[in-house]
Amino acid sequence: MSKASILPLRLAEVSFAAGGRTIIDRVSLEIETGLSTIILGANGAGKSVLMRLMHGLLEPSSGRIDWNAPERPGVPRKQAMVFQRPVMLRRSAYGNVAYALKIAGIPEPRRAALVREALESVGLSHLARRSARVLSGGEQQRLALARAWALHPEVLFLDEPTASLDPSATREIESVIKAFDAAGTKVVMATHNLGQARRLGDEILFLDQGRVVERSPVEDFFSKPQSAQAAAFIKGQLPWI
Amino acid sequence: MSEALSAALALLIGLDSKLVEIVLLSLRVSLSAVAIAALVGLPLGAAIAVGRFPGRQTVIVLLNALMGLPPVVVGLLVYLLLSRAGPLGALGILFTPSAMVVAQAILILPIIAALSRQAIEDAWREYEEQLCSLGAGRVNAALTLLWDTRFSLLTTILAGFGRAAAEVGAVMIVGGNIDGVTRVMTTTIALETSKGDLPLALGLGMILIAIVIAVNAAAYLTKELAQRRYG
Ligand SMILES: Nc1ncnc2c1ncn2[C@@H]1O[C@H](COP(=O)(O)OP(=O)(O)OP(=O)(O)O)[C@@H](O)[C@H]1O
Ligand SMILES: [Mg+2]
Numbered sequence: 001m002s003k004a005s006i007l008p009l010r011l012a013e014v015s016f017a018a019g020g021r022t023i024i025d026r027v028s029l030e031i032e033t034g035l036s037t038i039i040l041g042a043n044g045a046g047k048s049v050l051m052r053l054m055h056g057l058l059e060p061s062s063g064r065i066d067w068n069a070p071e072r073p074g075v076p077r078k079q080a081m082v083f084q085r086p087v088m089l090r091r092s093a094y095g096n097v098a099y100a101l102k103i104a105g106i107p108e109p110r111r112a113a114l115v116r117e118a119l120e121s122v123g124l125s126h127l128a129r130r131s132a133r134v135l136s137g138g139e140q141q142r143l144a145l146a147r148a149w150a151l152h153p154e155v156l157f158l159d160e161p162t163a164s165l166d167p168s169a170t171r172e173i174e175s176v177i178k179a180f181d182a183a184g185t186k187v188v189m190a191t192h193n194l195g196q197a198r199r200l201g202d203e204i205l206f207l208d209q210g211r212v213v214e215r216s217p218v219e220d221f222f223s224k225p226q227s228a229q230a231a232a233f234i235k236g237q238l239p240w241i
Numbered sequence: 242m243s244e245a246l247s248a249a250l251a252l253l254i255g256l257d258s259k260l261v262e263i264v265l266l267s268l269r270v271s272l273s274a275v276a277i278a279a280l281v282g283l284p285l286g287a288a289i290a291v292g293r294f295p296g297r298q299t300v301i302v303l304l305n306a307l308m309g310l311p312p313v314v315v316g317l318l319v320y321l322l323l324s325r326a327g328p329l330g331a332l333g334i335l336f337t338p339s340a341m342v343v344a345q346a347i348l349i350l351p352i353i354a355a356l357s358r359q360a361i362e363d364a365w366r367e368y369e370e371q372l373c374s375l376g377a378g379r380v381n382a383a384l385t386l387l388w389d390t391r392f393s394l395l396t397t398i399l400a401g402f403g404r405a406a407a408e409v410g411a412v413m414i415v416g417g418n419i420d421g422v423t424r425v426m427t428t429t430i431a432l433e434t435s436k437g438d439l440p441l442a443l444g445l446g447m448i449l450i451a452i453v454i455a456v457n458a459a460a461y462l463t464k465e466l467a468q469r470r471y472g
Contacts, residue, residue, distance in 0.1 A: 052370075055374060056373075057370055057373055057374060073378060074378070076376060077374075077375070077376040080374065080375075081374045083370065083371070083374075087367060087368060087370065087371035089368070089371075089385070089389055090389045090390075090467075090471040090472075091389070099375075099385070100375050103372075103375045103376055103377045103381065104375070104376065131470055131471050131472060133471055133472035134471075134472045
């Protein structure tokens with residue numbers, strides 16, 4: 001594996017339009033290594049689309065997206081994404097993680113240990129042989145994290161990873177995300193859970209109608225938001241403040 | 242009528258050698274045809290499902306339309322190809338089981354390709370982002386989908402086999418229904434019925450129905466099992 005970091009990631013005047021609407025509107029920003037970045041914004045603000053653009057699943061309509069070390073087809077990716085709704089292949093939990101390693105070009109003999117370690121890290125070892133698609137929502141979400149964990153990505157995109165989970169499942173997921181951070185993975189996460197944003201985030205990227213309206217350290221964002229939109233958003237989410 | 246029925250049962254129970262020979266040839270021809278059609282049709286279906294190329298919609302519409310190809314038309318086309326004056330006449334396989342395999346394979350290729358294309362595309366819609374995120378290229382994605390939809394594909398193959406085993410027009414034309422050489426269940430039934438020899442026709446008819454039921458049961462059970470195990 002080469003040592004060159006894929007970060008920083010630079011977006012220059014990136015726009016994305018679909019169905020006759022501008023969904024991401026001239027976004028320019030830089031994602032650096034280190035700090036965890038939390039993307040906040042109302043439903044439909046463009047959080048998921050922005051992360052898909054960054055992760056390369058969508059092509060911008062205009063503007064440029066550049067990684068420090070550009071990806072090449074056939075070379076294993078150094079970034080991973082966990083989606084709002086996890087997608088499980090019709091295989092066992094074990095098979096799902098092993099598949100990701102296979103695609104990443106890890107030779108067969110080395111996979112087993114990595115899969116076991118990844119399942120262990122999310123507490124799913126006991127379900128390794130279970131078919132992934134019959135697992136509960138929380139278990140599937142943890143399996144999606146295990147799949148990403150096994151890849152040891154340099155950057156991990158998370159799209160509302162705890163959106164439909166109960167508090168205890170949410171805590172488990174959060175501790176796995178912290179482990180990613182501790183292992184040196186750059187976390188970029190969208191969430192609607194402001195408590196979670198504080199617990200896991202270092203900085204907030206606030207989106208409103210496809211535009212980055214504000215970007216500031218977590219504490220500053222909640223205590224003294226710079227923009228009227230962010231202030232209204234926080235007030236709407238936490239009316240007692 | 243009841244006489245014919247009991248005579249038919251006697252043939253079945255006694256494993257009449259002529260009847261067995263016909264059944265085995267039928268199975269050999271249809272299974273070979275289905276193997277060839279699957280070998281070509283499954284990768285073709287997968288390629289159309291994940292591929293992006295101009296005219297893709299047209300290809301899909303055509304493929305779906307070809308599912309309804311009348312067997313006699315396929316038989317006629319293969320006959321023209323293989324007849325002595327035809328482009329492949331030099332092969333000299335007209336009126337042999339090989340010609341029947343070719344005709345049935347062509348008949349069911351669109352069925353297997355079109356149905357597998359549908360199953361694979363449905364799965365692709367669900368998997369696409371995840372597979373792209375992991376960095377799987379198109380070829381890898383196609384292979385992954387072929388494996389992940391294996392149960393649907395098996396039912397597709399069974400559907401193709403059922404169609405091949407039950408068709409009469411194509412094998413009649415290119416096989417010629419030659420006694421002891423190219424006579425299969427369906428063509429024998431047609432011939433014997435017209436000759437008024439009902440026992441053999443009835444016996445074969447019962448076997449044919451049993452095969453069709455068995456194939457459908459297998460298809461159903463496969464779906465059930467897959468549903469239960471993989472959700
Ligand atoms: N492929 C697409 N075609 C057309 N419109 C799209 C497409 N993808 C997203 N949109 C629209 O873009 C807007 C932003 O979508 P996005 O999924 O990024 O929102 P979000 O901020 O993630 O919202 P949520 O909090 O509900 O997840 C929405 O109005 C959505 O309907
Ligand atoms: Mg979203």
